[in-house]
Amino acid sequence: MVSLAALSLVVLLTGTELLFSGLDALNLRHGARAVRESEAWVREQLGVDSPDRMLAYQRAKTVLSRAQSWLGVLGVLAVVLSGLFGDVVGLLVETGLPTVLQGVVLLVGAVVLVRLLGAPFDLYETFVVEERFGFNNQTPGLWLRDLVVGLLVTVVLSGVVGGVVLAVVDALPTLWPVAGWVVVVGFSLLMMVVYPRFVAPLFNDFDPVESGPLREAVEDVFDRAGFECEQVYEMDASRRSSHSNAYFVGFGETKRVVLFDTLVEQMDRESVQAVLAHELAHWKRGHIWKQLGASAVQMGVVFAFLWWVTASQWVYAAFGLPTVTYAALAVGLLYAGPVLSLLAPLTNRLSLAHEREADDFAARTMGESESMTRALTTLAGENLSNPFPHPWYAAFHYSHPPIPERIRRLSERTDEADANDAPATPAD
Numbered sequence: 001m002v003s004l005a006a007l008s009l010v011v012l013l014t015g016t017e018l019l020f021s022g023l024d025a026l027n028l029r030h031g032a033r034a035v036r037e038s039e040a041w042v043r044e045q046l047g048v049d050s051p052d053r054m055l056a057y058q059r060a061k062t063v064l065s066r067a068q069s070w071l072g073v074l075g076v077l078a079v080v081l082s083g084l085f086g087d088v089v090g091l092l093v094e095t096g097l098p099t100v101l102q103g104v105v106l107l108v109g110a111v112v113l114v115r116l117l118g119a120p121f122d123l124y125e126t127f128v129v130e131e132r133f134g135f136n137n138q139t140p141g142l143w144l145r146d147l148v149v150g151l152l153v154t155v156v157l158s159g160v161v162g163g164v165v166l167a168v169v170d171a172l173p174t175l176w177p178v179a180g181w182v183v184v185v186g187f188s189l190l191m192m193v194v195y196p197r198f199v200a201p202l203f204n205d206f207d208p209v210e211s212g213p214l215r216e217a218v219e220d221v222f223d224r225a226g227f228e229c230e231q232v233y234e235m236d237a238s239r240r241s242s243h244s245n246a247y248f249v250g251f252g253e254t255k256r257v258v259l260f261d262t263l264v265e266q267m268d269r270e271s272v273q274a275v276l277a278h279e280l281a282h283w284k285r286g287h288i289w290k291q292l293g294a295s296a297v298q299m300g301v302v303f304a305f306l307w308w309v310t311a312s313q314w315v316y317a318a319f320g321l322p323t324v325t326y327a328a329l330a331v332g333l334l335y336a337g338p339v340l341s342l343l344a345p346l347t348n349r350l351s352l353a354h355e356r357e358a359d360d361f362a363a364r365t366m367g368e369s370e371s372m373t374r375a376l377t378t379l380a381g382e383n384l385s386n387p388f389p390h391p392w393y394a395a396f397h398y399s400h401p402p403i404p405e406r407i408r409r410l411s412e413r414t415d416e417a418d419a420n421d422a423p424a425t426p427a428d
Contacts, residue, residue: 003317003318003319004318005314005315005319006080006081006318006319009077009080009331009334009335010077010081012335012338012339013073013076013077013334013338014073014077016338016341016342017069017070017073020066020069020341020396021066021070023390023392023393023396023397024062024066024393026390026392026393027062027386027389027390027392027393028055028058028059028062030388030389030390030393031055031058031386031388031389031390032055034387034388035051035054035055035387035388036051038387038388039051042387045407046377046380046381046387046403047377047378047381047382048384053133053384054384054386056133057129057133057384058384060129060132060133061125061129064121064124064125064129067121068118068121071117072114072117075117076334080319080331080334083320085319085321085327085330086319086320086321086322088106089106089321089322089324089327090322092105092106093322093324099166099170099324099325099326100166100167100170101163102324102326103162103166103324103325103326103329104159104163104166106326106327106330107158107159107162107326107330108155108158108159108162110330111154111155111158112151112155115147115150115151115154116151119147122147123143126138126143127140127143133384134242135241135242135243136240136241137238137239137240137241137242138239138240138241142239142240146203146240149202149203150203153199153202161183161184161187164183165180165183165184166325166326168180168183169310169325169326169329170325176307177303177304177306177307178303181296181299181300181303184299184303185292185295185296185299188295188296189292192249192250192251192254192288193250193251193254195249196249196250196254196256196258197254204235204236204237204239205235205236205239206233206234206235206258207233207234207235207236208231208232208233209232209233209234209259213269214234214259214264214272215232217269217272217273217276218232218257218273218276220273221273221276221277221280221365222280224277224365224366224367225277225280225284225361225365226284227280227283227284231250231254231255231256231257232256232257232259233256233258233259234258234259234260234261234264235258235259235260235261236261237260237261237262237263238260238261238262238265241262242262242382243260243262243382243383244260244262244263244265244266244267244378244379244382244383245260245263245379246258246259246260246263246275246276246279247279248279248280248282248283248288251283251288255283257276257279257280259272259275259276262382263275263379266378266382267374267375267378268374270366270370270371270374271371271372271374271375271378272375273366273371274362274363274365274366274371274372275362275372275375275379277361277362277365277366277372278358278359278361278362278372278375279358280361280365281357281358281361281362282354282358284361285354285357285358285361287354287357287358290350290354291350291351294347294350298340298347302336302340305332305335305336306329306333306336309328309329309331309332309335310325310328310329310332315328315331315332316328319331341396344395344396344397345395345396348395348396348398348399351399351400352398352399352400352401355399355400355401355406356401356406356409359372359406359409359410360409360413363410363413369410369411369413372410373407373410373411376403376406376407376410377403377407379403380403385403387402387403387404388402388404389402
């Protein structure tokens, strides 16, 4: 007989997946209709010669992603409800290993399994979908290397962090939620330094931008924005894909700006400067720390929920688990995951506000809005991004405002500036 707790997990996981599947379908229909209604704008402003190609790319990516997500949900439910998860935990208990080590083995095993099951989907996406639409530059050898290196990095990081959290749980039976929260937040801060210096270079080459026209353009933006940063890099993104982007990472002396070589190639000087100014805004306006603070609050709620789960006995009886804390934590995370997904419209609001503020900062820094507008249209057109997401879909999935909205805001900003600069009309 299925327990109420197990049934609630089924409803939560499948219900969330059904919701997102419905949003996918709604978004694809809405996007197709909007693109056809604004076909001239898509061709002229985004530089997309074939809007149908853009729509086909969105369909292919969406269908593949949702198929992978459904496989994951059904796989999790099969493992948990069949009793297989409880059997695996039982075998770990019988090994006699320390409880913390048992939990680490379970976590690492789950990480490896998820990565390996996801590999066929990533392979298809890279060499079928991305290849079909002209984005893929990877070789099978490079893809396999990325898979192996990425798996090793994930195993090491998850094993270390998971081990420390489980050790805290074991050592501090009453205070572990607070201590575990501190560990996770501290790890997030540490990764802001470790990732760009040690992890990212495992996958890409980062060439310092030290001289030449690009460095001059960068220093010009730094001067305008009142920003100091010696570490500016161009990343060989084209080695894998023709998609373009830029990002800012780190803090203090470790902060660095990274420009994709594809972005530098696809945009003119002023557009690159506008993108750079946009990224600098996230530091200048404290967005990085605000996002970290919001994430810390979210993690605090998750740890409070996990404490309640582990302190309750229902989880062990409902899923046939040995009474070891790491098993209850694993089940608790299965409940927390979809709940966090359902709360995305709330958490995305902060990011949306930050992106709008960053666009405004870029326009002020450049002294005009046209450069940022060109950058946005280039990014959307070159990446075949969906310019017209359904509002409900965007609420759950978009941390950036849709491109037309961003362009409209920049245009209104230009109109306001022109109005303020216009000479006053003489009184009658």
